[in-house]
Amino acid sequence: MERQLPAGRPPRLVSSLGLGQRCSEVTLDQERGLLAWRHPRRGGVYYVKKARNHRWWCRDVTFWCVDENLCNQWTQALKELLEMQKCRPKRLLVYINPYGGKRQGKRIYEQKVAPLFSLASISTDVVITEHANHAKDNLFEVNINKYDGVVCVGGDGMFSEVMHGLIGRMQKDSGIDQNNPKAPLVQCNIRIGIIPAGSTDCVCYSTVGISDPVTSALHIIVGDSQPLDVSSVHHNNTFLKYSVSLLGYGFYGDILKDSEKKRWMGPMRYDYSGFKTFLSHHYYEGTISFQPAKHTLGSPRDKDSCRTGCYICKESEQQLAEQQKKCGLKNEEDEEEWKVIKGKFLAINAVNMSCACPRSPKGLSPAAHLADGSADLILVRKCSRFDFLRHLVRNTNQNDQFDFSFVDVYRVKSFQFTSKLSEDNGSNVADIGKKRFGQFCRDHPACCCNIADSTWNCDGETLDSSAIEVRVHCQLMKLFARGIEENCKDEAAYSHSSIEHLL
């Protein structure tokens, strides 16, 4: 597309890039900006164009003008305007997992993302990982202050690695002992950008609204920031892992355990193992204790979801700031009541965010909030295969997945779980149970008996212990994202952007 450069003064002198106010034949008001002139009298402007379903495109428009001096003034003015936007990253550290998802991470980065970063004058140091935990370990060594953010190219597992590296590094540098479950963790202000190239890409989908590398790259370029709750998981005063999306015992733990052996299948492994796990229909006995999240305004049965600029998350942010002012980094004694539930469960799912992903577009808990300091604890009790299927199907459509007598959901700030097997026999006897009952179950493949402990699925990684203690840390870290934007019904609005969307 070509446009004539408006006559008159450059945009610095016009309110918020109001090109249209100066020159009516140019209908680009508040929409586009300049990146570089490609010709002394022509200039290419790259900008974000919003499309349907939260997708962002990069578009360009070429301006021309006979007056070279005017061109130069425009270049300078727009450069200055972009320079003023301090939230935009200039230098990024990028980790690429070449084996995530369909093994396309490197290609996706090189073909779709790197060219955009270079258009936006972002310099990068790129590390292609050679083994699991490469990125995490590397983050404990690099000079992190050199960077305005860290980008991971891969799936939820890769994101989890980078998050563990950054949060772990932050606690180490601040002298915080991660093994202490009550330690007040230090917030991590360096933002993480996710370029989706994994199998589920749940964190990306739940924070951006789509799993699309170009959209995510553009959110990084414009310098978006989205705080995120993080749960710490401990066992016997030993730190196990952090979680941002799903902590799942029973159904999702069993899927993960089975699917790990079938990584060669790529993303399909989850469907294969999902179907197999569904057929096995195992339930697990145990005790779950939790502290309800009384500080947050919402409830898991709300009809409204967490969206860009969410007031419930903002309210939690304010409370967090007040609490930090009052207590500093001191250990805050928590006297709040614990509720205890014993039972037989097909699935125990604790989600810090909706956990929306392409397989479950509204997520396991559609009204969960990204940054309210709480998790939604979903307990699916033992029920028939048919009823469980009805619940699972509702995770993929518009119907309410909690509207069943065998499903309970609570908004919590901490919880603990112990399986009956470890309660009865002491923690390391789970193995004995596995051996004893494992044989019994192989003999009766169609049964639904309690064979042994399940495994916790922690953001797509298995945990070594079934007895865990979990605490939600409000807004512990930040992403290059803005949460999911309200769907705009007005077609014209898709072409409306502002200075913040210039590349």
Ligand SMILES: Nc1ncnc2c1ncn2[C@@H]1O[C@H](COP(=O)(O)OP(=O)(O)OP(=O)(O)O)[C@@H](O)[C@H]1O
């Ligand atoms: N070079 C590598 N070789 C082997 N494993 C790696 C390498 N780099 C990273 N990993 C590990 O691979 C695991 C899975 O990667 P990733 O999350 O990117 O893909 P995925 O499991 O297919 O997707 P999802 O997590 O969305 O389901 C991560 O836990 C990460 O630690």
Ligand SMILES: CCCCCCCCCCCCC/C=C/[C@@H](O)[C@H](CO)NC(C)=O
């Ligand atoms: C009857 C067949 C059921 C098939 C179920 C398929 C799997 C559905 C996926 C929804 C998972 C949403 C939660 C996301 C969890 C991620 O943290 C994790 C790592 O990427 N993914 C999975 C599948 O555990």
Ligand SMILES: [Ca+2]
């Ligand atoms: Ca939350």
